[in-house]
Amino acid sequence: MVNSNFDNCVSFHIDKGAFLGRIVRLDEIVNVILNKHNYPKQVSAVLAECTTLAVLLSSTIKYNGLFTLQIQSKGQISMVVVDVTSDGRIRACANFDEERIKHAQELRKTEGQIEAAPHFLGEGVLAFTVDQGPDTELYQGIVDLQGKNLTECALRYFKQSEQIDTDLQLYTQAPEDEKGSWKTAGILLQKLPEKGGKIEEETDINELWNEAKIFMQSLKEEELFDENLSSREILHRLYHSNHLVVSDTKEYKFGCRCSRDKLLNTLRSFDPKEIEAMAEKNKISATCNFCSEQYVFDKGELVKH
Ligand SMILES: [Zn+2]
Incomplete structure (x- = not known):
């Protein structure tokens, strides 16, 4: 059953527009994506987490076209791609080495648990591109895969490349049994440099920022994955005393x-010899x-006319 509290991203701002935020909660869409593939659980978890991050990041950018999050690494999962179009269509896939994943799993004591992405990614890069079609400039951001989880990698990107104070959290819930389903969630806060000036001088903007981050960290997984709670209600619980405005x-x-x-x-662009090698009957x-x-x-059909 489709739950209208999920599969969306809600934009908000707090503290008179000094800080903007996004909250995303995914249910049906992650399950549709993961059911298109038959990946091991750990690969599914990484793909689900990357999908959530891609939605959060793309939602902070104004674009008309395609946002892509891509991971290339030397780890067990060698590639992850998540596409988010400006009209809200998402697709995602991963490449991985099944034997290496099995082997790594055997070595670990936390069997069955979901582990942070970098355990499976190893050395590599996390890249974001925004493609708005021909005759436009391709925007690209890139950061090394470092840190204890995907959140830390993304935060390093904001610090180094964008120089915007950012905080974010990602959550993934794996199915408990065969019939269960995946759920993911993420929340992001950004300090808007130009808007910070609007706050009365006597109020310390850093104090407000720290408070907003602490409130965000107080969020509990049970709340985010509660099917009866809307994202607006969750935001209200967190920020009702911080001039919360839900915008979109x-x-x-x-x-x-x-x-x-x-x-x-x-x-049709392939060499005829390659086509020949691929053909069966x-x-x-x-x-x-x-x-x-x-x-x-x-x-x-494949021969050029
Ligand atoms: Zn397709």
């Missing part, structure tokens, strides 16, 4: 941008990494 709610859905035509164009089949849709072509 954006909905998200799963959406893959693959199509038979796109794939056909790609395959004159048919070539290709599967979309994001949505696992399988496309089958006749060899004749």
Whole structure:
């Protein structure tokens, strides 16, 4: 059942606009994404966490096109890609080494538990790109995968590249049994340098910022994953005494941008020898990494006319 308290991102500001925030809670959409794949639980957990981070980060940027979060690493999970379009369509996939993941799992005592992403990612980079189509400049941000979890990596990015005071928290809840489902949540706070000046001089902006962060850290997983609580209610509990203004709610859905035509164009650019090697009984089949849709072509279709 679709729960309207989830699969959206709510924008807010507090303390007379000095700090902006986003709260995202995902349910159905993470399960749709993960069900498209059949990844080991640890890979699913990392992908779910990256999806939440991608929604949070993309929601702080004004863009018309495609936001992509990408991880490249030498770890057991070598690649993660999450796409978020400006109209709220998300797709995500990962590449990983199954044997290495199994081996790492055997070495750890915390079997069954979800562990922070860097255990599986190792040395690498976390990158964000915003593509707004031809004739526009591609925006890119990049940071080393360092820190004890994905949150720390993202915070390092804000500190180094954007130089915006930021705090954020990510939460992932794995299914308890076969029938259970995934849930994720995230909350982000940013200090807006130009708006900070609006606060009366006698109020110490740093004191307010620290208070806002402490309130955010007091959030409990049970509240975030409570199906009967809306994000507005959660924000009210946290920030009702901080001039809370809830400004916008954006909905998200799963959406893959693959199509038979796109794939056909790609395959037509292949060398005829490669096509020959891929063909089985004159048919070539290709599967979309994001949505696992399988496309089958006749060899004749792939020859340039
Ligand atoms: Zn697809």
